[in-house]
Amino acid sequence: MGRFVARRLLQMIPVFIGSTFLIFCMMFALPGDPVRALYGEQALDQAQIHEIKHSLGLDKPFLLQYWDYLTGLFQGDFGTQIASQRPVSEVIAEALPVTLRLALFAFVFVSVVGITIGLIAGLRPDTLVDRALLILTLLLVSIPSFVMGYLAQYVFAFELGLTTPNVQDSENLGQLMLPAVVLAALSLAYVARLTRTSVAENLRADYVRTAVAKGLPRRRIVTVHLLRNSLIPVVTFLGTELGTLMAGAVVTEGIFNVRGIGNTVFEALTRREGSTVVGIVTLIVIIYLVASLIVDLLYAVLDPRIRYA
Template identity: 60%
Template sequence: MGRYVARRLLQMVPVFLGTTLLIFLMVYTLPGDPVAGLFGDKGADPATIAKIRHDLGLDLPIMQQYWNYMTDIVLHFDFGNQIASGRPVTDVLGDAFPVTIRLTALAFLIELVLGLGLGIIAGLRAGRLADNLILIVTLLIISIPVFVLGFIIKTVFAFQLGWIEPNVNDPEDWSQLLAPAIVLGGLSLAYVARLTRTTMAENLRADYMRTAVAKGLPRRRVIGVHLMRNSMIPVVTFLGTDIGALMGGAVVTEGLFNVQGVGGTIYQSIIRREGTTLVGLVTILVLVYLLASLLVDLLYAVLDPRIRYA
């Protein structure tokens, strides 16, 4: 196991470098000049713009800029400064990520509990009324765009019923994060429910299930040990990769509910062409994806004893 983890960590290095390089190139080849944008419509003297670009290192070749950026991150954990405000990007990350982590954790909990619960009910009652109702509801959720679902929840539960606040004023208040968490995790919840239902319905007809029943094992053990552990492998794969998707895909949700997290910061960085901030945020998300992928692979051996890592 230790050698497998070490090998996977080494494999992450070229993946991390390749991903961050791609993101860096995409960000810094966007049209527009962030330095010229500091002066608005009035413009500025070309010599002044050239001096600022030189001070920021933006006049260097793109690969030299990437090398300097990655060197600062690896050696000093320095993500640079924002171009407009001069504020360290680490401070921006420190403000944005805790908010998004709380929102993501709540959305993931809703996705995990409701998605697995509905999927288990549908899988054990495949072809019956409960199964059909769950399939219809989840299909409806999948068909509704995120911004439409968020608008419906705000209109009904905030403006008409007054049960929730229309915007998040205190991101440390978990009750205010409930509505955006439902919107953020709604689509994933539907996918988890349908995936769980499909894998359980297939495994119910497997030979090992008939053998377990024929041996006279209690129903709780047949379902809880034999059926669930084998059915959860594809679900765990989806859940593991969805953690990063929830953190990075909250742009629309955070904008709807005025949540000042990673999504809103990414949106503002794109508008202002704050390359250092945007690359720093996405770099952290890449690390989250890689670590979640490693954790999922390790969980396979827990769920299926037949899996062994050399």
């Protein structure tokens, strides 16, 4: 197991460098001048623009800029935001807890509700419950997230008055419930269908028939034998889902006015704040890599037959 963990950690290094390099390339290739955009229509001397770019290192060649960013990153420096002249790490520290709270709320909702309804449908394949799940998940997959967001906002906030249309307090879980459910809707459909298919397939496996023939209680057969083996593909999907929820929060945070990572990325893109965008994406990449490693380690817990050489 130790060799496996060490090998996976070494594999993360080129993945991390490659992903950050690609996002750095895309931000560098965007048209426009971030310093000029900062001052809008205000007249600015070219010497002042050059001085600002020199202080931020924007006048250096591309590869040298990336090298400076990479070396600073390993020292905990994510760069400097052009508009506010604040360290990007401070900007992330303000926005990250909000998005993390929203994503964790959505992740728990996806895991509990998705696995539960998927298990119920998988235990009763080709029944009315199974067909109802199919219709529900197809509906959730078909509706775009921004349509789902505005529809939920109109129905539950304006028509029923059950919640506020916009999040005014990001620490209030009651206000975060509606945007979290909207954020989790698409993932919920995938988790439910994946759980249903895996359970229905394993229900016909030999080890389940053997457990039934031995006279084991149905609850033990389902929870210990059937569900444990059926969760392996679901855990694979959920392992990267936290990063997906954080990255997909741009639309949801915009609809419900949540001041988190998604909103910060959107504002940074409009101002061509490359350092802010790259810093946030770097953080999400790290979350993806760590989650992927945890998922691989969980395989051995869920299925003792899996061994890592």
